[in-house]
Amino acid sequence: MTDSPADATPYEVLGVPASADDEELRRAYRRAARETHPDLGGDAVRFRRVQIAWERVGTPAARRAYDTGSRPGSAPSAPSGSSSASDWRSGSARDAYAPPAGRRDSRPRARSHGHPGGRSREVFLAAEREWVGLGDPIEDPYDPGLIRSAPRSIRRLLGEALAEEATAAIVADMGIGVTVWHDLDAGAEGKLDHVVLLPSGLWAVESIDWGGPVRIEHGEVVGETLEPGERPVKELVRAARAVQKQTRVRFTGRLLVVPDAAVDVDVQLVGPQRKPTAFVVRRSALGQVLNGVWSPEGAVDVFEVRDRLQQTVRFV
Structure with missing residues (x-):
């Protein structure tokens, strides 16, 4: 996943609505991980997307941070026995979504x-x-x-x-x-x-x-x-x-x-x-x-x- 609003959300990757409770989300993650794991006949790219999705919403703190666009205190970890995506990023997306501000530099344009x-x-x-x-x-x-x-x-x-x-x-x-x-x-x-x-x-x-x-x-x-x-x-x-x-x-x-x-x-x-x-x-x-x-x-x-x-x- 990228930070583009056009990309699938973590909930869409895991196949659950954004209103899913924590247990439903965890079950969806385990199911998606089994279905996409390369050792079980799955696709490595899809498996990677599942891991990144989980790291973005897999704990209450990470989920709150993703849903609000804020920066979490620390990156979440995947459930025991799973791979984690070490390049997970978060932060306020509001400035990235809003219209760009005018340039203030004096370079020729x-x-x-x-x-x-x-x-x-x-x-x-x-x-x-x-x-x-x-x-x-x-x-x-x-x-x-x-x-x-x-x-x-x-x-x-x-x-x-x-x-x-x-x-x-x-x-x-x-x-x-x-x-x-x-x-x-x-x-x-x-x-x-x-x-x-x-x-x-x-x-x-x-x-x-x-x-x-x-x-x-x-x-x-x-x-x-x-x-x-x-x-x-x-x-x-x-x-x-x-x-x-x-x-x-x-x-x-x-x-x-x-x-x-x-x-x-x-x-x-x-x-x-x-x-x-x-x-x-x-x-x-x-x-x-x-x-x-x-x-x-x-x-x-x-x-x-x-x-x-x-x-x-x-x-x-």
Whole structure:
């Protein structure tokens, strides 16, 4: 598990509701540990997730700390005879969930237009209000306890906003030679998260976090945590084409930026190598890709493309 709100909660990993009592939780842990233990024919990755889940909620103190998003006095231990996850972490998640504060440093930053993650946060807040109950006040929509108790579909909406903001922060640090537009209107296709312009090319970029690992099969991204019928590469292509038609610009390529934990390699091509449909990029490798390490040959007229986008782009 990661600290992403899109990831499965410890209760979901153990297969019990968050309201389960301590004994029910303990029985669920023992059952999940038996089912996933590698020596009993289980899967090592799933077994590891079970151990981390238990360490986060396996004692009353740890459970209170997880449910409230606070820092426990000490890390819990697993029941006798089980493995423990030594890299367990906790702490207040409120600041990580809330919108990012403005930067105060004086470093040169990329030219930025639009509001990264803005629409995704609006959708998340609306869904959260509907889940809590329309008309019922929400004192703090980013309270960790409230978010961690929400259905995963709602947590994933927040995860998408955080993913978009993380990409925006990486691009912003690339300096004044870069221009980026966020939350572009793609008409019937919804929105395109980012368009990034720099001398190496013009990139259509989507940022997403499914809260789990993904892989590429038959030209598409697949994984257990994707929604039924979800086709991320196809959706990116359609959104990019809509923006391209609207603005009369041509994209160098399309990038699908995912958390580092979601994939095993920095960059994966989707489609034929000579003309890939898109690149699936680890977040930590995004700067390298945009700087031209994996870019196709050729450059763009930055000034001409920037002026055209400024005159034609629409935001959601």
